[in-house]
Amino acid sequence: MGRKSFKGWLYLLPAILFLAFFMVYPLIDVLIYSVEEGYNSASQSFFSYGTYNFSYVLHDPYFLQALKNTFILVIITVPLSTGTALLISLGLNSIKKLRELYQTVYFLPYVTNTLAVGLVFMILFKKTAYTDGLINLLIHTFGGESVDFIDGPYWAKMFVMCFYTIWIVLPFKILILTSALAGVNPDYYKAAQIDATPKWRTFTRITLPMISPMVFYLVVTGFIGAFKAYSDAVALFGTNLNAAGMNTIVGYVYDMLYGDSGGYPSYASAAALILFAIVLTITFINLSVSRKHVHY
Numbered sequence: 058m059g060r061k062s063f064k065g066w067l068y069l070l071p072a073i074l075f076l077a078f079f080m081v082y083p084l085i086d087v088l089i090y091s092v093e094e095g096y097n098s099a100s101q102s103f104f105s106y107g108t109y110n111f112s113y114v115l116h117d118p119y120f121l122q123a124l125k126n127t128f129i130l131v132i133i134t135v136p137l138s139t140g141t142a143l144l145i146s147l148g149l150n151s152i153k154k155l156r157e158l159y160q161t162v163y164f165l166p167y168v169t170n171t172l173a174v175g176l177v178f179m180i181l182f183k184k185t186a187y188t189d190g191l192i193n194l195l196i197h198t199f200g201g202e203s204v205d206f207i208d209g210p211y212w213a214k215m216f217v218m219c220f221y222t223i224w225i226v227l228p229f230k231i232l233i234l235t236s237a238l239a240g241v242n243p244d245y246y247k248a249a250q251i252d253a254t255p256k257w258r259t260f261t262r263i264t265l266p267m268i269s270p271m272v273f274y275l276v277v278t279g280f281i282g283a284f285k286a287y288s289d290a291v292a293l294f295g296t297n298l299n300a301a302g303m304n305t306i307v308g309y310v311y312d313m314l315y316g317d318s319g320g321y322p323s324y325a326s327a328a329a330l331i332l333f334a335i336v337l338t339i340t341f342i343n344l345s346v347s348r349k350h351v352h353y
Contacts, residue, residue: 090326098320110327119312120328123304129215130222130286130305135279138223139272142230147264149231150238160235167228175292178221182206207294214294214303222289226282230275237271238264266352273351277343284336287311306332 090096091111095104114120149159166174181191184205188194193203206213241264249259265272287307290298298304299312306328313325 087326087329090322091330093323096321096323098322103323110323111331114324114327114331117324119299119304120306120309122299122302123306123309126215126218126290126303127284127286127305130219131280131283133219134222134226134283135276137219138226138230139275139279141223142227142234142275143272145227145231146234146238147260149235160232163231164228166224167232171225171288172292174225175221175289178217178224179207179293182217184208208301211302214301217293218290218303221293222283222286225289226279230279233271233275234268237268241267269351273343273347277340280339280343281336284332284339 092106092108093103094107094109097103145163149156149163152159182193183190184193184203184207189197189203190206192206196203204210204213206217245263245267246259249263254262285307286305290303290305290308294301294303296316298308304312310325310328310332313321313328
């Protein structure tokens with residue numbers, strides 16, 4: 058090993074130690090916990106090694122409900138938030154005056170505390186003894202019947218959850234896509250104008266291919282972020298998500314560790330590894346698709 062190579066590894070040593078201690082070691086620990094059957098957190102003992110923990114989790118109604126909620130959240134929020142962010146970014150990119158002001162306004166929710174935004178949403182949608190909430194007042198105005206979006210039917214709660222998640226992730230996506238649009242070479246648009254190319258064709262043939270790496274980045278991180286959703290549900294429906302029927306996979310892991318049914322790190326580890334496998338599979342699928350549709 059040469060002197061320069063040694064110095065390079067020496068510079069990397071703090072980061073390597075940090076990653077090993079906070080990422081590699083916990084992952085190994087989770088793998089061990091997940092195969093320890095009958096683990097007792099009080100006595101730190103277990104019966105044997107096996108796959109019972111995975112079988113228990115996959116047959117647990119609470120986990121299946123959390124899995125359903127998470128998949129619905131992912132399928133709805135990732136495409137909608139990315140598409141909406143792209144439309145808003147295109148609008149902002151076409152504005153000349155007060156562009157910075159509008160960008161700041163759209164970015165404000167991103168720097169606002171998640172729980173604070175959740176409380177605002179709960180006030181807007183929740184029915185109380187004194188009011189039906191602002192959203193229900195609007196529904197009444199158009200002749201509809203009030204709906205309890207927080208403690209009511211499942212579809213109403215899922216609607217609020219998806220709406221809230223899109224609202225939270227939208228500012229970051231708008232910021233990224235606005236920056237990507239600003240980086241497109243204007244000569245391409247000038248050439249399209251000379252050829253009298255329609256705007257929709259300019260978008261599909263120039264704009265979208267040029268910003269496709271950023272779109273792909275947002276889709277991948279959006280999937281990962283949606284699969285890790287938990288604080289959003291707590292902000293809207295409280296800490297007892299199982300009772301509300303709105304738990305997520307991360308919430309299930311937390312409950313198995315620290316909730317009312319906590320003290321089961323083996324079940325929590327098995328659920329965490331299942332989540333890891335799902336996210337890894339989705340990421341590989343996205344990477345495979347990107348090879349054909351993303352232009353670097």
